[in-house]
Amino acid sequence: xxxxxxxxxxxxxxxxxxxxxxxxxxxxxxxxxxxxxxxxxxxxxxxxxxxxxxxxxxxxxxxxxxxxxxxxxxxxxxxxxxxxxxxxxxxxxxxxx
Amino acid sequence: xxxxxxxxxxxxxxxxxxxxxxxxxxxxxxxxxxxxxxxxxxxxxxxxxxxxxxxxxxxxxxxxxxxxxxxxxxxxxxxxxxxxxxxxxxxxxxxxx
Numbered sequence: 414x415x416x417x418x419x420x421x422x423x424x425x426x427x428x429x430x431x432x433x434x435x436x437x438x439x440x441x442x443x444x445x446x447x448x449x450x451x452x453x454x455x456x457x458x459x460x461x462x463x464x465x466x467x468x469x470x471x472x473x474x475x476x477x478x479x480x481x482x483x484x485x486x487x488x489x490x491x492x493x494x495x496x497x498x499x500x501x502x503x504x505x506x507x508x509x510x
Numbered sequence: 511x512x513x514x515x516x517x518x519x520x521x522x523x524x525x526x527x528x529x530x531x532x533x534x535x536x537x538x539x540x541x542x543x544x545x546x547x548x549x550x551x552x553x554x555x556x557x558x559x560x561x562x563x564x565x566x567x568x569x570x571x572x573x574x575x576x577x578x579x580x581x582x583x584x585x586x587x588x589x590x591x592x593x594x595x596x597x598x599x600x601x602x603x604x605x606x607x
Contacts, residue, residue, distance in 0.1 A: 415512055425602060426595055429602065430605075440548055447541060454537060466590050468576055468587070469590035470590070475565070488562075490516060492563075494520065496522075505526065
């Protein structure tokens with residue numbers, strides 16, 4: 414599925430709720446989801462199914478946040494990362510820092 | 511571009527660096543990118559170009575983190591969010607909380 418299609422699906426599912434919650438509330442929820450992902454990743458061994466759900470939640474809330482601001486996540490991503498490192502312009506990246 | 515193609519592009523660009531940095535360092539970088547996104551979103555009016563780059567960075571680092579753990583971000587996302595809310599199973603979501 415295209416990034417833009419995933420974002421559109423999230424819009425269909427949640428846009429009204431996202432708007433009602435607002436930008437700050439949705440950003441805070443994204444932060445919480447990132448924290449939950451971090452907690453899963455600390456486990457040894459990781460719970461693969463639970464970890465996949467946390468990755469899904471992070472990209473889902475990122476898409477919801479982008480929807481609130483009317484930002485096309487796919488365009489934004491490909492404008493910056495277009496098959497080369499945006500800093501050194503090589504693929505693979507050859508940055509020395 | 512498919513989510514999986516974006517993830518593969520990030521793998522081609524950064525996988526060696528991501529492995530060298532490791533899971534904890536990559537997760538911490540993701541957290542920093544989310545914070546930077548939050549700072550951009552606080553601006554009024556927002557700087558659209560800068561905000562798009564911060565959204566791109568968050569999905570890019572999320573893909574890098576998924577690459578370290580060998581998790582397919584597209585499969586994970588669609589397993590949880592498959593055209594219906596995973597909680598109420600409606601589209602659009604009808605959750606009452």
